[in-house]
Amino acid sequence: MPRHVLVLGGTAEARRLAAALVAHPAHAAGFRVTTSLAGRTARPEAVPGEVRTGGFGGAEGLARWLRAHRVDALVDATHPFAASITAHAARAAAAAGVPAVVLRRPGWRPVPGDRWYDVPSLAAAAEALAGPGGRVFLTTGRLGLAAFAHLTDRHFLVRSVERPDPPLPPHTEVLLARGPFTVDGERELLRAHRIDVLVTKDSGGEATAAKLTAARELGLPVVVVRRPALPAGVTAVPDVTAVLRWLDPVTAGQGCGAADTCP
Known part of the structure; x- marks a missing residue:
């Protein structure tokens, strides 16, 4: 059974992650990536791999989708201000027993003169x-x-x-x-x-x-x-490289809990 990663996308990081996953050595051996777009942008930029568009119907709908499509890992790479989606993703992953991680680019910080x-x-x-x-x-x-x-x-x-x-x-x-x-x-x-x-x-x-x-x-x-706070207990990483490191034990079938920090 192909290992299935769902990426909640819409950001540049999500596109880069999808490209990295499609190019990952595991992809040729049965690694599958699906990027979900909310559908709010009329002409979104192209995303490698499979793409679905539209909402899931809240946390419960997303949990059902994760189970029905046998998702092995969930990566929330939505915008830092998409607080509702991030909260729903955390709840859905926990309900479906799917390892999850949040990809959030570092925020801006002032420098002298600002x-x-x-x-x-x-x-x-x-x-x-x-x-x-x-x-x-x-x-x-x-x-x-x-x-x-x-x-x-x-x-x-x-x-x-x-x-x-x-x-x-x-x-x-x-x-x-x-x-x-x-x-x-x-x-x-x-x-x-x-x-x-x-x-x-x-x-x-x-x-x-x-x-x-x-x-x-x-x-x-x-x-x-300033950004809304992340839900309690979620793992957050700053870039695509960190997501790939987090995914290694997941795609190898070893599992990695949503609240764990994987090497």
Whole structure:
């Protein structure tokens, strides 16, 4: 029976992991990888291996899918802010008795010269912007922008891969773009739009980190929405290499508990 790994994807790390698993020596000997995409992006980037699209029906539905498709290991490589999916994955893996690990790229950390203001949520970020006037570069994704819709005295430049969901602030300009971005390009964007403050989620990674460097160089404040906490008892690793190390005993049939740290 082929060893089956389910990757909950949608991130660059998930695509790299799928490629690494497809190229893994065990793949030719009966190693199988399936990447699940939520289906929220109309034109997702290609992913090696098998791909399924759409939700599972919560933790219970995912647990049923894990059993029905004889999944041997679950890798949650979703976005660091996909808290509901991560919670459902942890519950489903435990219910189905499937070893699980969370792949989370390291978060961003300030360096000398940064003017960062940490907040726990989008609502708190909107509160941090309270006051008349100002131009805001909002890079928190296309979801959840209703938290800023009541700020009628500010102008927002919203950048996302796809058009954001309403409601939006009344004075909003939408910029559709996909990273990676360069420091030179971000610096020019901030200047051209006369940005006063940057608002971002702590997504981590290099693809969108250039805006932080550009903001530092221009002396701009940055409101950083920090990540939600991971569910208790889950194993988290920072990169694809660490996932492959974690998978070794699983794909060899030795097992590795969801709350264990495997070498």
